[in-house]
Amino acid sequence: MDLLERDRDLQALATALGEAAASRGRIALVAGEAGIGKTTFVEHFLAAHGRDARVLKGNCDALFTPTPLGPLYDIARQAGGKLAVGIEGSAPRAALFSALLEQLQGGARPTILVIEDMHWADEATIDLAKFLGRRVAEARVLFVATYREDEVGPHHRLRTLLGDLAGSRSTTRIALSRLTIDAVRALVAQRPFDPLLLHRQTAGNPFFVTEVLSSAGHGIPATVRDAVLARAAKLGPAGRTVLAAAAVIGGRIDPGFLAAVAGDTQEGLGDCLSVGIIEAAGDCVAFRHELAREAVLAEIEPGRRRELNRRALDALKAAGGGRGDLAQLVQYAEGAGDASAVLELAVAAAKAAVAVGAHREAEAQYARALRHSADLPPAERAALFEAHADELAIIDDLERATEERRAAVALWRGLDDRLKEGENLAALAWPLVRSGRNAEAEEVSRSAIEVLRALPPSRQLADAYRVRAHLRMLDRDRPMAVRWGRKAIALATRLRDEATVAAAEMAVGSAILVTGDDRGRAYLDRSIARASRLGQDAMVGLALLNIGTSYGEQYRFPEAEQVLDQGIAYTSEHDLDHANHYMRAWLALVRVHQGRWSEASDLAAALVAQPSLAAISRIMVLVALGRLRARRGDPGAAAALDEALTLAAQTGTLQRLAPVRAARAELAWLEGDKARCVAEAKAVHALAIKHRHRWHAGEFAFWRRRSGERVAVPAWCAQPYRLQLKGDWRKAAEAWHRLGCPYEQARALAEGDAAAQTEALAIFDQLGAAPAAAALRQHMRGTGVRRIPRGPRATTRRNPFGLTVREMEILACLAAGLSNGRIGTRLHVSPKTVGHHVSAVLAKLGAASRGEAARLAREQGLLPQNREVGDAK
Amino acid sequence: MPRYMIERTFPDGLGLTPNQQGNQAATSVIANNAQQGVTWVHSYVTPDKKHTFCVYDGPSPEAIRKVAERNGLPVDRITEVRVLDPYFHM
Numbered sequence: 001m002d003l004l005e006r007d008r009d010l011q012a013l014a015t016a017l018g019e020a021a022a023s024r025g026r027i028a029l030v031a032g033e034a035g036i037g038k039t040t041f042v043e044h045f046l047a048a049h050g051r052d053a054r055v056l057k058g059n060c061d062a063l064f065t066p067t068p069l070g071p072l073y074d075i076a077r078q079a080g081g082k083l084a085v086g087i088e089g090s091a092p093r094a095a096l097f098s099a100l101l102e103q104l105q106g107g108a109r110p111t112i113l114v115i116e117d118m119h120w121a122d123e124a125t126i127d128l129a130k131f132l133g134r135r136v137a138e139a140r141v142l143f144v145a146t147y148r149e150d151e152v153g154p155h156h157r158l159r160t161l162l163g164d165l166a167g168s169r170s171t172t173r174i175a176l177s178r179l180t181i182d183a184v185r186a187l188v189a190q191r192p193f194d195p196l197l198l199h200r201q202t203a204g205n206p207f208f209v210t211e212v213l214s215s216a217g218h219g220i221p222a223t224v225r226d227a228v229l230a231r232a233a234k235l236g237p238a239g240r241t242v243l244a245a246a247a248v249i250g251g252r253i254d255p256g257f258l259a260a261v262a263g264d265t266q267e268g269l270g271d272c273l274s275v276g277i278i279e280a281a282g283d284c285v286a287f288r289h290e291l292a293r294e295a296v297l298a299e300i301e302p303g304r305r306r307e308l309n310r311r312a313l314d315a316l317k318a319a320g321g322g323r324g325d326l327a328q329l330v331q332y333a334e335g336a337g338d339a340s341a342v343l344e345l346a347v348a349a350a351k352a353a354v355a356v357g358a359h360r361e362a363e364a365q366y367a368r369a370l371r372h373s374a375d376l377p378p379a380e381r382a383a384l385f386e387a388h389a390d391e392l393a394i395i396d397d398l399e400r401a402t403e404e405r406r407a408a409v410a411l412w413r414g415l416d417d418r419l420k421e422g423e424n425l426a427a428l429a430w431p432l433v434r435s436g437r438n439a440e441a442e443e444v445s446r447s448a449i450e451v452l453r454a455l456p457p458s459r460q461l462a463d464a465y466r467v468r469a470h471l472r473m474l475d476r477d478r479p480m481a482v483r484w485g486r487k488a489i490a491l492a493t494r495l496r497d498e499a500t501v502a503a504a505e506m507a508v509g510s511a512i513l514v515t516g517d518d519r520g521r522a523y524l525d526r527s528i529a530r531a532s533r534l535g536q537d538a539m540v541g542l543a544l545l546n547i548g549t550s551y552g553e554q555y556r557f558p559e560a561e562q563v564l565d566q567g568i569a570y571t572s573e574h575d576l577d578h579a580n581h582y583m584r585a586w587l588a589l590v591r592v593h594q595g596r597w598s599e600a601s602d603l604a605a606a607l608v609a610q611p612s613l614a615a616i617s618r619i620m621v622l623v624a625l626g627r628l629r630a631r632r633g634d635p636g637a638a639a640a641l642d643e644a645l646t647l648a649a650q651t652g653t654l655q656r657l658a659p660v661r662a663a664r665a666e667l668a669w670l671e672g673d674k675a676r677c678v679a680e681a682k683a684v685h686a687l688a689i690k691h692r693h694r695w696h697a698g699e700f701a702f703w704r705r706r707s708g709e710r711v712a713v714p715a716w717c718a719q720p721y722r723l724q725l726k727g728d729w730r731k732a733a734e735a736w737h738r739l740g741c742p743y744e745q746a747r748a749l750a751e752g753d754a755a756a757q758t759e760a761l762a763i764f765d766q767l768g769a770a771p772a773a774a775a776l777r778q779h780m781r782g783t784g785v786r787r788i789p790r791g792p793r794a795t796t797r798r799n800p801f802g803l804t805v806r807e808m809e810i811l812a813c814l815a816a817g818l819s820n821g822r823i824g825t826r827l828h829v830s831p832k833t834v835g836h837h838v839s840a841v842l843a844k845l846g847a848a849s850r851g852e853a854a855r856l857a858r859e860q861g862l863l864p865q866n867r868e869v870g871d872a873k
Numbered sequence: 874m875p876r877y878m879i880e881r882t883f884p885d886g887l888g889l890t891p892n893q894q895g896n897q898a899a900t901s902v903i904a905n906n907a908q909q910g911v912t913w914v915h916s917y918v919t920p921d922k923k924h925t926f927c928v929y930d931g932p933s934p935e936a937i938r939k940v941a942e943r944n945g946l947p948v949d950r951i952t953e954v955r956v957l958d959p960y961f962h963m
Contacts, residue, residue, distance in 0.1 A: 634934035
């Protein structure tokens with residue numbers, strides 16, 4: 001059949017393939033409602049261009065709980081090699097992902113990789129797509145993903161992936177539209193249908209239109225379902241038997257398997273194929289569309305459906321279904337109403353899902369197993385609750401994780417298994433503290449130790465000590481964190497439990513470092529080395545995060561910047577998104593304090609747009625945004641900080657509340673509202689003093705004093721604030737300058753003599769700190785200072801493309817015609833890093849090539865200013 | 874999408890001329906804006922051409938500043954605004 005009204009979309013895909021063939025890998029997102037013809041469109045494209053490329057194709061299936069990495073099984077079968085061996089041999093998912101990438105990078109011809117129906121994808125497949133999306137740019141690959149736009153709501157898990165890919169320059173979006181009246185008229189041709197009526201009734205949905213046209217031809221059915229059933233009604237009894245079996249089996253169906261379920265299929269299958277409701281798909285057969293399968297399935301009488309599911313279950317078991325068939329087996333068992341089979345298969349499916357990191361699917365399978373577990377012995381049931389709680393905690397469903405963990409504790413207690421009871425009590429602390437229920441977490445952590453101490457020394461006890469240390473660290477209680485952490489390290493070392501040693505070292509190191517004591521760094525470095533040896537990427541990422549943010553919290557910005565950069569690179573390489581987001585949020589805040597506002601603004605703006613940002617990352621990025629807007633005098637500061645406060649209040653911890661309150665106090669001050677400034681600064685001042693947090697306590701005292709309150713300033717407060725509160729503006733300004741905080745430096749100078757104030761004004765103007773500059777000008781006029789400098793001169797076209805200093809250097813090298821290798825040598829970075837910078841420069845200039853970038857640089861006069869900007873830093 | 878009023882100062886006067894060069898400048902501003910999801914609605918300019926008041930639609934003040942930087946345009950102040958139509962009340 002001709003493909004109507006898709007020429008432009010086909011052309012877009014062909015262009016993308018051309019790019020991919022030239023080693024500029026592309027991603028194409030093909031979206032549209034059910035029945036719009038996504039599969040037909042892709043098939044058409046492959047028929048026209050498949051010969052110029054290797055084609056790999058995988059499908060996501062419409063199961064209640066999808067098969068983890070389902071599409072990768074299809075792809076592995078076609079690709080063969082290491083990937084096929086790995087997937088059959090249950091290789092870890094990182095190995096599978098890189099095996100696929102290796103396959104894609106090799107080969108003489110470009111590859112077209114298609115994953116269909118991504119709206120049904122499991123979590124691991126979405127991770128796979130994200131992994132590919134981030135690495136496709138330098139491979140000869142066109143990655144085509146299709147999905148139903150109308151089924152991907154704002155909270156659908158595919159949203160994160162789409163957000164991730166949308167930001168990439170390699171992405172092409174293709175939205176398939178409905179047929180116009182002209183197309184419907186062409187399809188109707190000589191048939192006895194009124195094109196106008198048909199177009200109105202079907203809204204131009206191609207599947208609906210063709211279904212109507214191929215049904216008997218008496219009138220237009222009201223719904224797609226009616227149209228499908230009208231077509232099915234043309235079948236005889238043999239055809240209907242086969243159709244019902246096929247509807248229960250679903251997906252692409254092996255004819256032999258179909259015969260095993262439906263009995264004799266010779267006549268019936270032929271009927272179904274000739275009526276066109278089922279089509280051949282390679283060696284298999286499949287419904288012409290999932291919509292047709294759904295319509296047929298809904299019509300099968302319940303007893304018959306159970307029977308067919310039972311036969312499908314037996315047939316698939318007899319065929320020796322492997323890891324990739326477990327989810328399907330579970331669905332047949334559930335359809336057959338076989339509780340003991342569901343229980344057994346769901347647990348196996350859950351374990352298989354955990355193995356490839358499909359935690360949402362694992363959670364769903366454990367929940368299903370628990371629903372069928374009433375007759376299980378208590379110890380086995382308790383183990384199911386534990387496993388379910390683990391998965392719930394990983395997918396951030398903390399409330400249910402807590403409930404399931406408590407159920408496990410109760411069962412073990414009933415069995416008088418003290419070791420298991422203690423282990424689960426310690427594990428219970430984690431979902432509790434992460435949902436901000438800190439007091440309850442403390443309590444269960446204490447009980448865990450109490451229970452386990454009564455037994456001989458165990459790994460469980462070492463871990464319970466470690467949990468306690470971690471909780472105390474989060475509360476910034478250094479002595480207790482160190483005490484419990486050392487106990488954990490000693491015991492775990494004796495029992496050779498390296499993972500617990502590494503985790504305990506991280507807790508101790510963070511607790512020490514966050515108070516500004518460098519001795520914590522040694523613990524953290526040891527933890528990183530140990531975790532790397534164990535291959536625990538997530539722990540390495542977390543340790544880097546703790547180091548970087550501890551420095552940030554202590555206003556040690558050059559060190560914070562260096563470790564955060566390292567941590568951001570590490571976590572993006574290892575796809576550790578949560579840690580990556582949190583560190584980028586902190587880097588934005590560091591940039592605000594460093595006066596590098598343009599960079600802060602870019603980081604923060606990109607991050608707040610992320611659809612699935614964890615609360616702690618969102619709090620920190622909103623603080624950065626709030627401070628930035630307040631200091632620039634831009635709108636939206638209050639909105640950002642209101643949201644941050646709501647989120648921080650849920651945690652109830654100093655670590656979150658103090659940065660938010662401090663930023664709010666600053667905003668109130670800049671808006672001239674002293675009463676509000678005091679209220680904000682007072683809110684958690686006592687808590688900051690209790691924790692002896694030098695910087696938070698210093699800043700709160702500073703705002704309260706500025707707003708006219710009398711407030712004591714402990715000697716341990718951070719030095720620059722202490723100096724400023726003593727009235728020693730000169731030394732305070734010097735201290736801020738040494739820390740690399742120009743805005744704070746200017747704020748201290750503004751309290752000085754006329755010369756200092758003039759200097760402050762220059763800094764404020766240079767930063768673009770309009771409110772502080774305006775207030776200072778007014779103050780200077782009021783005190784009769786003469787010759788107050790005028791406002792900042794209008795920015796000239798110094799750097800109209802927003803290039804960073806590094807990118808300006810790269811641009812100068814490009815204009816000089818240097819290769820990446822030569823640029824790398826000159827700037828002391830790897831050619832790969834140069835490559836990234838060059839892409840960024842081209843993107844910002846909107847230039848298609850290095851030559852065009854060089855021309856633009858000369859035309860726009862970007863080159864002479866290069867030196868000037870470089871020196872200004 | 875929020876609407877913003879952006880005040881700008883041009884000490885030497887705004888150089889936008891109603892000719893080929895002026896058109897090119899305006900086109901390049903519009904292209905830069907589009908990359909950040911920002912739309913330039915229209916502007917008012919004082920008779921001496923030293924001050925402009927520009928109405929923009931954009932996702933955030935950060936996006937407004939970003940395009941100003943790319944376009945080489947100064948920013949004195951950004952204010953979030955809503956339309957108030959006098960005839961609506963008549």
